[in-house]
Amino acid sequence: MFEAAELGRKVTREEFDAIAPQLRTELLEVQRRLREADFPVIIVFGGVDGAGKNETANLLNEWMDPRWTVTRAYSRPSDEESDRPPFWRFWRDLPSKGKIGMFLSSWYHAPLLDRVHGQISVAEMDERLIRINHFEKALADDGALVIKFWMHLSKKAQKKRLKKLEDDPLTAWQVTPVDWEHWKMYDKFVGAAERLIMQTSKGHALWHIVEGADARYRYSVVLNTLKDAITAHLDRREAQKKVAAELKKPKTAKKPAPEILTKQPSILSSLDMTQNLDGDDYNQKLQEQRARLSTLHRRAKDKGVSTVLVFEGWDAAGKGGTIRRLTNALNARDYQVIPIAAPTEEERAQHYLWRFWRHLSRAGRVTIFDRSWYGRVLVERVEGFCTDDAWQRAYGEINDFEEQIVEAGHVLCKFWLHITPEEQLARFNQRSEIEYKQWKLTDEDWRNREKWGAYETAVNHMVEQTSTQIAPWTLVEANSKTWARVKVLRTVCDALEAGLKKSK
Amino acid sequence: MFEAAELGRKVTREEFDAIAPQLRTELLEVQRRLREADFPVIIVFGGVDGAGKNETANLLNEWMDPRWTVTRAYSRPSDEESDRPPFWRFWRDLPSKGKIGMFLSSWYHAPLLDRVHGQISVAEMDERLIRINHFEKALADDGALVIKFWMHLSKKAQKKRLKKLEDDPLTAWQVTPVDWEHWKMYDKFVGAAERLIMQTSKGHALWHIVEGADARYRYSVVLNTLKDAITAHLDRREAQKKVAAELKKPKTAKKPAPEILTKQPSILSSLDMTQNLDGDDYNQKLQEQRARLSTLHRRAKDKGVSTVLVFEGWDAAGKGGTIRRLTNALNARDYQVIPIAAPTEEERAQHYLWRFWRHLSRAGRVTIFDRSWYGRVLVERVEGFCTDDAWQRAYGEINDFEEQIVEAGHVLCKFWLHITPEEQLARFNQRSEIEYKQWKLTDEDWRNREKWGAYETAVNHMVEQTSTQIAPWTLVEANSKTWARVKVLRTVCDALEAGLKKSK
The missing domain is CATH 3.40.50.300 (P-loop containing nucleotide triphosphate hydrolases)
Structure with missing residues (x-):
């Protein structure tokens, strides 16, 4: 699954600078169209540590109009959150229609890490992925565009990336012992990630696997994919609205159910309505x-x-x-x-x-x-x-x-x-x-x-x-x-x- | 869940005879329209033994044009079938576009009974229901109308029904010791059935719960529901086709991906093509x-x-x-x-x-x-x-x-x-x-x-x-x-x- 994201794809600074202005203009234009639309965009960033999830979200925030975007990342649940069902915090943060929500360390975070650390079995991870599927399906059925990016790095590339961050005094703080611990569990992580992607890549919520080693390549893919996906969804929603209108005037007029069915007792008519207390x-x-x-x-x-x-x-x-x-x-x-x-x-x-x-x-x-x-x-x-x-x-x-x-x-x-x-x-x-x-x-x-x-x-x-x-x-x-x-x-x-x- | 199907709903012979001719005509008309359509109808009958699954399928076969219906019931897999993945036999029997397929003891049969007999855990039943959901979703996504009837009898009604069959020398052979064994496990059966219905009643494949005690009531509900569902689906498909056509001429012309992305190495370009054997x-x-x-x-x-x-x-x-x-x-x-x-x-x-x-x-x-x-x-x-x-x-x-x-x-x-x-x-x-x-x-x-x-x-x-x-x-x-x-x-x-x- 990840072989195709370990190819060393690169975009030079010159190349990126040459396309950046136009891409940015197009993204803003798409965002403007989206504001009038009747659906939100829900972007999920998942992937290997160091593959650029945060940087990509940062760039999107920088390039787009921040009044119409929200970014959320999750760590340990707060008191407020622990008191409620686990998905409460995700529901709370959903973007409203016309807005873009970016989710880091999202609903995928806990099931994946719990599996990697052996705290849950494959079957238990699957059960939690079903809940995620229901969640995303409900949002998509309601019209939301759900788009998921999986940022990948090879084991070698991840090591290189962590080393590089460590060697620069300005970024060394970003690398914690936990990062190295995770790196040692790379194979386990990638194995669990493969299953996660297989179980949750749906037509209405596809995972896009992105090679994360080169920042400018990664940006180019994500920005371009996003722009195309929102554009296509805007068109799709308009077409769907026409169907809905079409279905309101069905070709065949709905006949009322025959009386022998409507006159039947209901669960309500079977109640003993004489019950009383004086x-x-x-x-x-x-x-x-x-x-x-x-x-x-x-x-x-x-x-x-x-x-x-x-x-x-x-x-x-x-x-x-x-x-x-x-x-x-x-x-x-x-x-x-x-x-x-x-x-x-x-x-x-x-x-x-x-x-x-x-x-x-x-x-x-x-x-x-x-x-x-x-x-x-x-x-x-x-x-x-x-x-x-x-x-x-x-x-x-x-x-x-x-x-x-x-x-x-x-x-x-x-x-x-x-x-x-x-x-x-x-x-x-x-x-x-x-x-x-x-x-x-x-x-x-x-x-x-x-x-x-x-x-x-x-x-x-x-x-x-x-x-x-x-x-x-x-x-x-x-x-x-x-x-x-x-x-x-x-x-x-x-x-x-x-x-x-x-x-x- | 089943309370609403234990209300003693009844249709008299006179009432039924009064609506039968028209209902039959309408069903044949719907079937005629369906023949020109680009989707099949897949009817699943599930439920309590003795609640009339077979009789209802029989009536449907009698009333409709049998050239365009197929009925399948499954027992122990044949040699041919055991050699293949379990769903092979269901795929093999799927009705083609324009036809109606009726399935008795269908893909729900084994997971339910295995659960009732304690051979699988709840989690294992759930895993098998996920497979069923994928199966029905794939068919529905392809346009099929999937419609499922759950025929219900209360414990008392089931007993009465089995006794009645036993008392008549003409039908006594229908009641086997297995039926009585199942009757003793009624509560377990109904508990597992509730979970099964909850996990598999989807917008695109809804379970209709039918009170099965009275044959004429049961027939009236099933025939009427079926007629309405096929009619609505015919309309829905026509509207969907219009969207598909609409989406072929998108409002926004698709732009080709920028060259900096298309020129990137692919999984294929990374292969060493000089490898040879002399x-x-x-x-x-x-x-x-x-x-x-x-x-x-x-x-x-x-x-x-x-x-x-x-x-x-x-x-x-x-x-x-x-x-x-x-x-x-x-x-x-x-x-x-x-x-x-x-x-x-x-x-x-x-x-x-x-x-x-x-x-x-x-x-x-x-x-x-x-x-x-x-x-x-x-x-x-x-x-x-x-x-x-x-x-x-x-x-x-x-x-x-x-x-x-x-x-x-x-x-x-x-x-x-x-x-x-x-x-x-x-x-x-x-x-x-x-x-x-x-x-x-x-x-x-x-x-x-x-x-x-x-x-x-x-x-x-x-x-x-x-x-x-x-x-x-x-x-x-x-x-x-x-x-x-x-x-x-x-x-x-x-x-x-x-x-x-x-x-x-």
């Missing part, structure tokens, strides 16, 4: 569960076990009230309620999962999502706010996201608060009558109500595709608010208890 | 290696170790002559030379790898490809016969294919026979002068020669992306035919020797 019973059970939650949460806080709660449900199903009963048992500094409405401008410029990743909170905290990432497969699907492809692949993206939350040791509960259409109507009417509740009722609520059937189908699919053993849905019979509140509280407590046991 | 030396070494090959091959044949040899190289580089020197040492019944020219009509109607899979031969045989699957990243890339996306993703598809060959215990060698442009010119001239060699020289050879630089770049990328530790390229200095022949023979012998050692 006054005294409710008060007692609520107090019990709140006391339990309070105790459990204090233990979770001590142990750094975070809790993520997701609330979805029909309009007027009582999400807000239930959440308040929950947070009442907690200390205000320990929880955060995230109401999910239409995304902000900043959020729209990112992958749809970005705004949920950013809200994952520090160890021991409780994060409550009042509506959530499931909007993609509910409202966005039903209202046609995203393409069919987009919501269909969202199931996999969501499962992957939740798996990372659970693997990081967090407790995750997902609630669908269900009420019947009749109960909803009664609550709507009540709201419109009580003055201080009128603000809660909007025209949109009435419009959504008309699409009850379509939402029910979407909920059914959602449960089918995302209710898993590691992240099950809890369907809550919420015609009775009292019943619903106690059921939610009890479920959270049970999950916390189980999570605390696991974390021992 | 008469006596050649004869002796050739005889030695041929004798060695003959002995090694006999051992390989006894042990059932197959050999796959790939020959690529410039026109007139001496592939034919080298192959003849090799086959002379073998028994004609033991080897097969596959000359790869333009694909046949039958082959064009399949994924480009299909025609190579089909030629993998039985245990202990030698299969020699005179040109190969690398055409995708060489001639098809350079001549623009396929899209950029297609040849870029081919590297991964090829690595996956070769990994399967090597994992099956076959010996794989890949040769690039290199000559200099001057040597090629001399050989062309010689061919045009010697009458009995004139047929070998075509106008195309001269045209290819003009694109030497583009081919050299493509060869460099090919080696970079596909020369791996498990399947390395051997670059052969072939200006001297004698040197080339001995080097190839020796490399094959060394590889065979190593392969035989591993197979012990």
Whole structure:
């Protein structure tokens, strides 16, 4: 794999100076076009130490307009970062649409070094590469251009390079004993790198292997490849937009599903909606569960076990009230309620999962999502706010996201608060009558109500595709608010208890 | 995940009879449209025993035009099949463009059952699911519609169903002790199935979970889903074709790479082309290696170790002559030379790898490809016969294919026979002068020669992306035919020797 990057390719100073001005102009022009585009560029630099990853990123920063680029390098995770799933820090740093992000010591760093040092097996490295593939695929599916450069040096060239740096008093500090240690493990490193490249070089995220020995050759290749790749992607996106437009007016009009299918019971219609709790019973059970939650949460806080709660449900199903009963048992500094409405401008410029990743909170905290990432497969699907492809692949993206939350040791509960259409109507009417509740009722609520059937189908699919053993849905019979509140509280407590046991 | 498929959904006979005629007409109409299309439909039926996988496939066969459907079910591999990599039998059976293939006990069968019986760990099942993902992704990338139905029954419903079959003397034979054994492992089965679905439900190959308890409900869902999916895919393909056309005339004209990059040495220019072997030396070494090959091959044949040899190289580089020197040492019944020219009509109607899979031969045989699957990243890339996306993703598809060959215990060698442009010119001239060699020289050879630089770049990328530790390229200095022949023979012998050692 690397033979082709040990050929001694060189560009002289004169040659480079002759092409530099034009190349630079072209890059700036490409960057200008990119600013108007609806995708970010994600550049990953990987490779052998001393092969010029940093210098190349530096040159790119120097040549391009720095207002539209971000560069990130990662070392040991900070406290802030260790509290979250490992990919949190990469999500946080993703460039928004129109920008270029350069990543050094990126998501490839830890799996590769852990393998080289023998801390993980080949199979374990592969598992981590799958996660990387999912990450890059999700970004690429969303339109991002993912471009990866692997800077290579032969063993001999690496030695020469380290020596040269050492011999110059101005650069000697750059060479540490760790560098020489790595050099001794060169063969292991290159073997693991080959597997890494094989497993993660995909059509949508290709590795470009670059001979790194000569700086000017390396610059010329990277800059030229980058310019061509962005240009081609700009064209590709424009063409893709035309397809999307095309698919909105399909040749064959979509026929509604036959009635014998739409009239079938759904996962919701199978719920026993008569369940109820009356006054005294409710008060007692609520107090019990709140006391339990309070105790459990204090233990979770001590142990750094975070809790993520997701609330979805029909309009007027009582999400807000239930959440308040929950947070009442907690200390205000320990929880955060995230109401999910239409995304902000900043959020729209990112992958749809970005705004949920950013809200994952520090160890021991409780994060409550009042509506959530499931909007993609509910409202966005039903209202046609995203393409069919987009919501269909969202199931996999969501499962992957939740798996990372659970693997990081967090407790995750997902609630669908269900009420019947009749109960909803009664609550709507009540709201419109009580003055201080009128603000809660909007025209949109009435419009959504008309699409009850379509939402029910979407909920059914959602449960089918995302209710898993590691992240099950809890369907809550919420015609009775009292019943619903106690059921939610009890479920959270049970999950916390189980999570605390696991974390021992 | 399966809660939503245990709701007791039912369609009465009257209801079904009322929609059946129209549904059937629509399906036939969709099938008619599909026949003109440039993609196949691949339907996978998985699920719980007794949930109606077979009956549903039967109904589809009854309702549709059987000339354009194929149905395949798999049990223990035949002798023929065991000799090849496990996926050989699935590739062999893939429907061609315009057809519908239905797969029962498909590629999911073995990983799932092996997991349920505890023969593989979760991580091992995951590894096998990755292979499945690659397989389905390659087909979908090529345009195929992959649609998967998971037929579900609750534990109770499965028991009821098995009992019912047993009680009827006409169907009792269908229930075996194995079925009851499986029923006892229901929970394990469903747990493994959940993971399987989560790992393999992708945007391009979604699992549809179908409640299987009521036959008419199940039929209605499957037939309706299928009809809608094919219709949508027909529209999507048409839109995609428009993009492809759009991308052929990019907004920004592709600029050629700057000369400072194109003039760089390539993996080929670094070869020492003066290497040679003269008469006596050649004869002796050739005889030695041929004798060695003959002995090694006999051992390989006894042990059932197959050999796959790939020959690529410039026109007139001496592939034919080298192959003849090799086959002379073998028994004609033991080897097969596959000359790869333009694909046949039958082959064009399949994924480009299909025609190579089909030629993998039985245990202990030698299969020699005179040109190969690398055409995708060489001639098809350079001549623009396929899209950029297609040849870029081919590297991964090829690595996956070769990994399967090597994992099956076959010996794989890949040769690039290199000559200099001057040597090629001399050989062309010689061919045009010697009458009995004139047929070998075509106008195309001269045209290819003009694109030497583009081919050299493509060869460099090919080696970079596909020369791996498990399947390395051997670059052969072939200006001297004698040197080339001995080097190839020796490399094959060394590889065979190593392969035989591993197979012990």
